[in-house]
Amino acid sequence: MGRTARPRVRGIPNPWAGLALTGSLLLASVAVAGAPGPEPALADPEPVVETHAASAPGTPVMSNVPRLPTPPPAPRPVLDPAARLLSEDEASEAWTLFIELDTGHRITQRFLLTNVGPGEHSAVAVGHLVEPGRAPYRYENGRRRARWTLSDDRLFFDIAASHLDLHRPKGELRITKDDIEIRMFFDFNAHAPSARVPSAALPPDYHVDVLAIGAPTHGTILAPWMTTPVEARGQAWLVHTWTPREEARLLARRTEIYGSGSETSFYGIQLRGNGDWTSGWSVAATAGGHVIESTINVATPWGERTATGSGAYPTPGGFDLSDSAFSGPIALDREWLRFDPLDVIPQPFRWFIRRSSRPQEVWADARIGVSLSSASGSPSLPHPGETTSANGSVNTSPWRPQAPSRGKRETDEETLLLPASGRPNGVASITFLNPVGSR
Numbered sequence: 449m450g451r452t453a454r455p456r457v458r459g460i461p462n463p464w465a466g467l468a469l470t471g472s473l474l475l476a477s478v479a480v481a482g483a484p485g486p487e488p489a490l491a492d493p494e495p496v497v498e499t500h501a502a503s504a505p506g507t508p509v510m511s512n513v514p515r516l517p518t519p520p521p522a523p524r525p526v527l528d529p530a531a532r533l534l535s536e537d538e539a540s541e542a543w544t545l546f547i548e549l550d551t552g553h554r555i556t557q558r559f560l561l562t563n564v565g566p567g568e569h570s571a572v573a574v575g576h577l578v579e580p581g582r583a584p585y586r587y588e589n590g591r592r593r594a595r596w597t598l599s600d601d602r603l604f605f606d607i608a609a610s611h612l613d614l615h616r617p618k619g620e621l622r623i624t625k626d627d628i629e630i631r632m633f634f635d636f637n638a639h640a641p642s643a644r645v646p647s648a649a650l651p652p653d654y655h656v657d658v659l660a661i662g663a664p665t666h667g668t669i670l671a672p673w674m675t676t677p678v679e680a681r682g683q684a685w686l687v688h689t690w691t692p693r694e695e696a697r698l699l700a701r702r703t704e705i706y707g708s709g710s711e712t713s714f715y716g717i718q719l720r721g722n723g724d725w726t727s728g729w730s731v732a733a734t735a736g737g738h739v740i741e742s743t744i745n746v747a748t749p750w751g752e753r754t755a756t757g758s759g760a761y762p763t764p765g766g767f768d769l770s771d772s773a774f775s776g777p778i779a780l781d782r783e784w785l786r787f788d789p790l791d792v793i794p795q796p797f798r799w800f801i802r803r804s805s806r807p808q809e810v811w812a813d814a815r816i817g818v819s820l821s822s823a824s825g826s827p828s829l830p831h832p833g834e835t836t837s838a839n840g841s842v843n844t845s846p847w848r849p850q851a852p853s854r855g856k857r858e859t860d861e862e863t864l865l866l867p868a869s870g871r872p873n874g875v876a877s878i879t880f881l882n883p884v885g886s887r
Contacts, residue, residue: 526638529614529659529688530602531561536692539563543612544689545621546706546875547632547665549682554578555630555669556785556811556877557621559605559612564694569593573610574792576785577628577671584785585671587628588792619660619686621667629677632667634660634684641733643741645717649729651698653691660686661733662713683708685715696807696881697722703764705778707816707874709865711735714816714874716778718750718767722882726750728767730774732818732864740820742773756780761808761880769818774864776818780876785811789879808880813872820862 532541540562547555557575571591576584589608597606603614613620617637623630640663645656665684668677685706691698700722707714716730728750730742750769755762766779789809867873 527642527644527657527659529657529686531598531605532690533561533569533598533602534563534690534692535568537563538694539690539692540695541690542688543614543659544687544704544877545612546685546877547621547634547682548706548708548875549665549669549680551678551680552580553669553678553680554875555621555632557612559607559610567592571596571605571607572792573605573607573612574789575610575623575630577630577669578784579671582673585628586787586792587623587625589625590792614659619663619684627672629670630667632665632669632684634665634686635663636660636686639737641713641737641739643715643731643739645729649717649727649742650719651721651725653693654695654698655690656717657688658685658715658731659688660684661715661731661739662708683713685713687715699881701881702879703767704877705730705767705814705816705874706877707814707818707865709873712864714818714865716750716767716769718752728769730769730818732774732820740773742771753779761810763810763812763878766814774818774820776816778818778874778876779815781813781815781872783810783812785809806882810876810878810880812876812878814874814876815867815872816865816874817863817867818865820864 529543534541540560542561543559545555545557547557549555555575555577558573560572560574561569562572563569570593572588573590574586574588576586578584587610589610591607596608598604601615605612609623609625611620611622611624613622614636617635619634619636621630621632621634636659641661643658643661645658647655650656662683662685664681666679666681668679670677687704698721699719701720703718705714705716705718707716711734713733714730715732716728718726718728720726726749728742732740734740750767752767753765756765763780763783766777768777769775787809789807865873
């Protein structure tokens with residue numbers, strides 16, 4: 449007791465960081481093959497300005513010692529994205545995929561398995577394609593267990609015209625309906641950044657694995673208003689959630705934040721229980737594959753800003769992060785999607801679910817200004833130029849402008865994400881399990 453909690457940093461030597469993650473679904477092992485080649489000859493190093501402990505504070509000392517290269521990410525366990533196929537009567541399991549493309553399009557996609565209602569493992573796939581200036585276009589499929597296909601290894605889902613392939617090293621979302629076709633491939637190799645949300649940040653029997661954090665993505669989309677498929681590149685986030693219990697009895701609201709800058713991708717989750725319980729947790733991945741996680745500090749959950757609007761499903765105005773790993777504001781802006789998730793559930797399953805839950809889902813723009821806190825002694829991130837981009841592409845999305853690169857460190861915090869000119873650099877997904885005050 450009394451010792452300050454340290455942030456978990458993967459892939460960067462840190463004497464204070466413990467073994468990150470408690471579980472099994474996202475992340476990666478690094479396999480090294482072959483023997484190292486001969487070391488290349490070093491060119492004459494450029495002078496480096498250093499500050500020596502024996503010198504007066506702030507006194508620069510010239511040194512010819514070159515800066516060491518940033519170490520690669522340390523090997524991490526590979527998490528299993530396969531379906532759990534839970535047997536409990538109220539069990540559910542979902543894979544949520546968010547894709548942001550350089551054409552300005554956005555894709556939200558969810559594959560849901562549920563035991564609520566007759567039978568087990570009924571499946572629903574629902575997605576929205578969003579184009580600037582147009583209303584979101586919804587597409588969906590639903591089937592009883594006998595009418596949809598799951599591969600023997602539980603990694604490929606075939607629900608009528610909705611398909612999700614979670615085989616490594618390349619994941620795929622494929623929609624082949626008469627009115628819309630989507631074929632998106634995302635990096636899903638065993639070395640990709642990922643994380644499991646610690647159980648201390650979750651309700652009992654509730655599990656969340658972040659399988660992809662801003663993974664490079666490419667493919668084509670063909671919407672009803674398009675004459676030919678549109679090729680696009682971008683980034684993808686994939687989150688796997690499962691619980692043997694009824695989710696609406698565990699949570700009142702679930703908020704997820706997806707953000708990206710020129711060097712860093714971000715995911716955060718904020719949960720509110722039906723009583724006073726609340727929790728927040730975040731993870732960031734750098735272009736070099738390093739992963740930084742929140743430490744769990746129940747005494748300092750995310751600060752929540754005043755809700756915008758009123759009614760049964762008020763959208764929070766934003767959040768303020770403050771723990772030993774991350775700090776900074778997340779402001780929520782324009783809503784661009786709001787719907788009832790049960791509208792896509794066929795009867796009689798919808799009737800069974802509505803007996804205990806009247807959900808609503810909201811998607812909104814977010815302005816993320818998050819920094820890596822160093823007040824507790826955490827090491828700084830790799831310097832710009834020491835790592836290469838994970839996808840090598842330039843973001844031209846009108847919704848998520850490229851964030852400025854981090855310059856030299858001038859304060860006790862190092863900026864991870866910063867909205868350019870106050871414009872959005874992320875999105876928020878808010879799921880209300882029940883109207884406010886109903887429990």
